[in-house]
Amino acid sequence: MKRLLSLIIFLLPLFTHAQYISGCGPYTTSGPITLASNTTVSGKLIDLAGANTVGITGNGVTNVHITKCKIINNTNFGILLNGCTNITIDSCYISNVGFGVYAQSGSSQIKVNGNYFLNINGISTAFLGHAVQFNGVNGGGSQINNNRVENIAGVAIHPHDMLNVYQSNGLPGDSIQVIGNWVRGGQYYFWPDANSGAAGIIMGDVGGSYQVCRNNILVNTGYSGIQCNGTGTHIKIDHNQMFSTYAPVSHQAITILDANQIECSYNQTNWTNYNNLNVLYSDGETQYYLGSTPSPTPVGFATNTWKANITANILPSSLIPACGTTATRPNIAYNPTIYIFTVGVSASIGAPTNSGGNGTFSVSPALPTGLTLSSTGAISGVPSVATAQGVYTVSCVNSGGSSSVPLQITINNPVVAVPKITYNPNTVNVTVSSTIPTLNPSSSGGAVASWGISPSLPSNLTFVNGVISGQALTTQASTPYVVSATNASGVSNATVYIQVNPQPPLAPSISYPASSYALQQNTSITIQPTNSGGVGMYAVTAGSLPASLSLNSQTGVIQGSLTAIQSPTNVTITCTNATGSSPFVISFGVNAAPTNHWFLINNTWFGPVFQ
Numbered sequence: 021m022k023r024l025l026s027l028i029i030f031l032l033p034l035f036t037h038a039q040y041i042s043g044c045g046p047y048t049t050s051g052p053i054t055l056a057s058n059t060t061v062s063g064k065l066i067d068l069a070g071a072n073t074v075g076i077t078g079n080g081v082t083n084v085h086i087t088k089c090k091i092i093n094n095t096n097f098g099i100l101l102n103g104c105t106n107i108t109i110d111s112c113y114i115s116n117v118g119f120g121v122y123a124q125s126g127s128s129q130i131k132v133n134g135n136y137f138l139n140i141n142g143i144s145t146a147f148l149g150h151a152v153q154f155n156g157v158n159g160g161g162s163q164i165n166n167n168r169v170e171n172i173a174g175v176a177i178h179p180h181d182m183l184n185v186y187q188s189n190g191l192p193g194d195s196i197q198v199i200g201n202w203v204r205g206g207q208y209y210f211w212p213d214a215n216s217g218a219a220g221i222i223m224g225d226v227g228g229s230y231q232v233c234r235n236n237i238l239v240n241t242g243y244s245g246i247q248c249n250g251t252g253t254h255i256k257i258d259h260n261q262m263f264s265t266y267a268p269v270s271h272q273a274i275t276i277l278d279a280n281q282i283e284c285s286y287n288q289t290n291w292t293n294y295n296n297l298n299v300l301y302s303d304g305e306t307q308y309y310l311g312s313t314p315s316p317t318p319v320g321f322a323t324n325t326w327k328a329n330i331t332a333n334i335l336p337s338s339l340i341p342a343c344g345t346t347a348t349r350p351n352i353a354y355n356p357t358i359y360i361f362t363v364g365v366s367a368s369i370g371a372p373t374n375s376g377g378n379g380t381f382s383v384s385p386a387l388p389t390g391l392t393l394s395s396t397g398a399i400s401g402v403p404s405v406a407t408a409q410g411v412y413t414v415s416c417v418n419s420g421g422s423s424s425v426p427l428q429i430t431i432n433n434p435v436v437a438v439p440k441i442t443y444n445p446n447t448v449n450v451t452v453s454s455t456i457p458t459l460n461p462s463s464s465g466g467a468v469a470s471w472g473i474s475p476s477l478p479s480n481l482t483f484v485n486g487v488i489s490g491q492a493l494t495t496q497a498s499t500p501y502v503v504s505a506t507n508a509s510g511v512s513n514a515t516v517y518i519q520v521n522p523q524p525p526l527a528p529s530i531s532y533p534a535s536s537y538a539l540q541q542n543t544s545i546t547i548q549p550t551n552s553g554g555v556g557m558y559a560v561t562a563g564s565l566p567a568s569l570s571l572n573s574q575t576g577v578i579q580g581s582l583t584a585i586q587s588p589t590n591v592t593i594t595c596t597n598a599t600g601s602s603p604f605v606i607s608f609g610v611n612a613a614p615t616n617h618w619f620l621i622n623n624t625w626f627g628p629v630f631q
Contacts, residue, residue: 060085068094078104087111110134118143120151129161137169142178153184160194168339171205179206180218190230198233207242219244224252232256239263239335247275255282262289266296272309285320288328350416350423351376358428369399379418388431407431438510440465448518452495461486469507492520527600529553536607549576562592566608586610
């Protein structure tokens with residue numbers, strides 16, 4: 021598929037190249053012309069009979085159309101523009117001149133399209149033989165497109181760079197165009213006083229910016245096919261074809277001598293150098309050259325095809341046709357030219373208007389998946405793959421030439437709502453080693469693409485697609501966890517709280533050594549309980565201890581000295597903790613203490629009396 025697409029791109033100029041003018045007229049004979057603003061110069065034959073005279077000169081003029089003119093036989097410029105604006109040169113025939121078209125001195129909006137240039141001889145080493153040169157042309161709207169240039173060996177005296185863009189600057193989105201030109205023949209020998217290599221096309225010569233060189237075909241153009249020299253920026257060289265047999269000065273198909281990185285991609289070359297070699301040396305001498313101090317490797321450089329299966333037949337045998345008629349060139353327009361579509365939604369671009377002749381439509385590169393181009397130039401379909409913003413050039417072609425319009429198309433994924441998640445309930449409070457109740461999110465927003473949670477859940481709890489479950493193995497205080505649900509439109513957060521408590525203590529289970537005590541007055545006692553359950557706090561919950569006895573609330577020990585006599589009385593001692601309580605009933609009785617005294621009664625002593 022890629023190979024087929026590349027073939028279509030390369031063959032496109034063969035079907036789209038302009039055939040506006042045969043050089044046969046009819047013409048009205050004229051001498052040299054000096055342009056005036058807001059005029060059209062049409063159908064003029066300017067034969068200068070070898071004079072060192074400029075054919076047409078413009079100085080500071082604006083809004084001029086030069087069309088269907090024939091300029092031949094001089095040793096100077098065919099057309100010279102100094103500081104001119106909005107000049108269109110098309111359907112002209114320029115032959116056997118020193119220099120074809122020269123635009124300089126801050127000229128802008130210069131269009132040199134669909135002209136024939138035959139045998140460019142050169143003026144001097146200061147003005148070498150160019151078919152077209154932009155020198156200091158700045159701003160948008162400048163083009164060198166769909167021209168035919170042929171230099172016949174032994175006839176053209178000193179052809180040099182055929183199409184040259186020198187220190188000229190386009191604009192972002194409106195580059196200087198050098199597109200769809202056919203060039204055959206060029207420099208075969210160095211000038212004795214100008215030992216410099218020429219090329220079919222030179223971009224970024226000694227600087228410049230925003231230039232594009234595309235879909236040009238070059239055969240046997242001399243030293244190089246296409247060069248980029250200097251400190252240019254934002255320069256693209258793509259989808260061109262270059263072929264050369266041996267010539268004394270033939271070196272590389274592509275020469276990049278730019279201090280900045282440019283784009284050079286999808287070109288095809290088959291180039292034989294001055295050593296009669298058609299190989300890739302380690303320094304890239306034959307097919308390409310990046311300089312002895314290497315220039316930055318161009319963007320897309322790996323997509324070029326070196327030693328491609330192409331021959332001189334990539335151009336027809338005659339670039340300058342014999343006299344005859346041609347069809348009216350198409351002139352198409354789309355409005356608007358910027359489109360944004362959505363995956364899965366029907367898309368449509370209406371057929372363009374066409375104020376010229378009918379033709380066959382094509383588009384390059386291939387449209388986004390799901391879109392098709394109809395025979396009327398309309399585009400329709402249902403896009404199925406999101407595609408970044410790209411430029412797709414639609415062309416309409418007939419034998420009279422071509423008309424092309426770049427369309428900017430973007431395919432976006434469908435817009436989805438931001439997720440909106442909640443948990444109900446959103447709180448877990450369990451005892452360690454318990455399985456927690458599953459927390460399930462609900463969402464009232466868009467579909468969730470990915471889930472996240474922060475911080476990480478405790479050991480053995482799981483988080484899968486927003487669902488929290490598992491067994492709590494470690495205790496922790498109530499801790500917040502932020503769950504995030506994300507899709508292409510945004511993120512939604514919800515907070516859940518998880519608390520894991522320790523196992524509760526056992527309920528107390530107490531007893532005392534006896535449940536009934538008969539105590540004696542004036543004695544001291546200590547009674548220690550036992551507890552086979554959980555620790556708790558002790559308290560008298562029913563009745564009262566005998567006077568002078570006390571209960572230790574933490575240990576349950578009852579102790580003290582008995583001072584008062586009391587009949588047996590039940591007392592309930594209860595040990596209590598968070599889990600439960602354990603009561604124990606004790607009966608306490610306190611008897612009088614025995615006496616140990618002698619008594620004198622009627623002069624008689626009596627011993628101890630016990631009560």
